[in-house]
Amino acid sequence: MKSSRTTRLAKVVALTSSIALLAAGCSSGASKDAAQPASADNPVTLTVTTFGTQGLDPLYKQYEKDNPGVTIEATNIDTGGNALTDWKTKQAAGAGLPDVQAVEEGWLGQVMTVSDSFTDLNEYGASDISGDWVDWKVKQATDADGRIIGYGTDIGPMGLCYNSKLFKAAGLPSDRDKVAELFGGEDATWDDFFSVGEDYVKKADKAFYDQSGFVWNAMVNQLDEGYYTADGSLNIDSNAELRQRWDQLSDAASKGLSSGQTQWDWGKGQAFVDGSFAVMPCPGWMLGNVKGQVEGAGGNVSDGWDFADVFPGGPANWGGAFLTVPSTSKHPAEAAKLAQYLTNAASQATSFEEAGAFPSNLEAQKSKAVTGENDLTKFFNGAPIGEILGHRAEGVKAQYKGADDSVIQEQVFGPATIAIDKGTDGEAAWNSALSTLQELEIK
């Protein structure tokens, strides 16, 4: 009796659950003909996932107009960090990835560990047009087997943002060419940078730069070999250059050069207008952030921010993105065509006008839209931003980024730079960074 009751119960459960499963079962209609190019008779929907402000929205509309049958469904995720989580989750699940996925330079190391899950764009003519971009951008997107997995969008060549009013008040030159000279011009070194800083701190009795984290990013990014050697092994403990730069930075922080601000927060922009600090290493995309922070705190042009054509330690790049085509895409040819369109010279010039994303496309870098005047140049006291960034992009080298590069940058050296800003001595902070490295079991 008892057993029959349980079997009947089991039947009921089985029945109901199969109903539920039937209801949930998806009706995956196969695409009409993936190989055929899109046309009005063969409509194709392409999904695109981007993040931050990449200024692509007007381009989608234009592309739809020029290519009948193509519908673009674009998703923009607020920050690169959230986009990374989104991409990783979908990549891990093996489903849900868009036809065109934007990838940040900072996570390229992780992307490259699964580079075979992206379409090799060489199959769609990437090798013929790879000369359109700065060479190191293409090199970054090329994996060990020579597959090109992404078209470059923007890049982040670095110059120096400085506050001309504060410089003037401290008796330093405030004109942007003189400031570039003050920092050493073409041969600017970090020693020059920090000695100007000490001078400024003495004269103005205020901190020089906002916090050590961004300075450290720049210092590491411009080395030939950063946290990893070019052949992919961890390179921190025995990296003499890295250690030497760390000592330089912690020495500067101990002398009061750092204002110890919270990264990406700056007291909701207050620190940009209350004179807390006078310089900041600025990749192209940071300029829009500076403007936003100043305006968010109620400031404007008269607060005196300017942009100088100089960078300590030589050319450096921070950030930038790529448009990739995950191999799960059902329309790789159409997706590659769209990615190519979104990154061609005219499109990149439009993105720059829209969002200040500095082009990696050589022709776009020279276009009027980039070198001319816009809201940003007005905000930065008329600085020829496009020209300066084009100049700053010369000579950048593509540093090898390992799989855990971003984890090391953020979780190992992030806390360490905060520690030296708060007064921990450089040696102790370095050692605690090494022990964090061990706790995180990074190899």
Add this chain to the structure above:
Amino acid sequence: MRRRHLRGRLDFKFSPYLYISPFFVLFALVGLFPLIYTFVVSINDWELLGGAGDWVGLDNYKAELASPLFWNSLLNTFSIFLLSAIPQLVVATFIAAMLDQNIRAKTFWRMSVLVPYVVTPVAVTLIFSTAFDEKYGLINNLLGALNLDTIAWKTDVFPSHMAIATMVNWRWTGYNALILLAAMQAVPRELHESAAIDGAGAIRRFFSITLPSIRPTMIFVIITATIGGLQIFTEPKLFNPSSSVPGGPDRQYQTTVLYLWDLAFNRGDFGRASAVAWMLFLIIIVIGVINFLISGTIASSSDKQKSRRFATRKGKK
């Protein structure tokens, strides 16, 4: 005739199972399956991007139990949990007792305590994290104006736990108060009246009648507060949203759920993260059972008191 009778009986017997099955089917799909799947992941060397690796048995659990970061996260979770749960429940019970009194504009007061709960946690956290900002925050500005030392709310361990517990308390106290109030309303007024006639004051009545009578609700509130407290995520995640390490640069307030999120999505170690998830699950069960036992003994001892009192009263008569 007989056939219809049989169908009626079958209907009577099995329909209820059919009616409740949607929940259980859903539970099996989105509750039980993930739980089991998480366990399977946790006994494999599973990379988020690389996918399933080798079978490693309980190695992930052993590695986590040996990891100082795991213990740090547990310590933080318990510290924040105790700092929030205890004051929260005490204050909620007090507020509920006050609202249970005969006051004017009852609905207004009762609804106002629920307002914080309606505000989304993200908004709450943004407001509080601005107030607790170290350089520009409201609270440190006030302290500075009073010539007191400012507090490193986001850097020092204990102040950061206090700040996060404040957010949790602000949000949940009113919610718990309303639930307790509902239970108090159900306590028969006659009990209070007869106690009052017997000469028991308000405080005596609260401890001897109100508290024992709302025992089941109290247990419910304590258990839900425990589960919520041990799973805390949003508040510490958004307390310093610009920190690249979730839970503070030095993991000062990295709770266990934040830690497992960090493990899974920043460090890409799915196996270890799943092991942490399972250990947290077991911890919550253990704490839940302990809570249940403790609250059970407290309430039943007062039950005994009550029945003894009734007995003596009867005896007197």
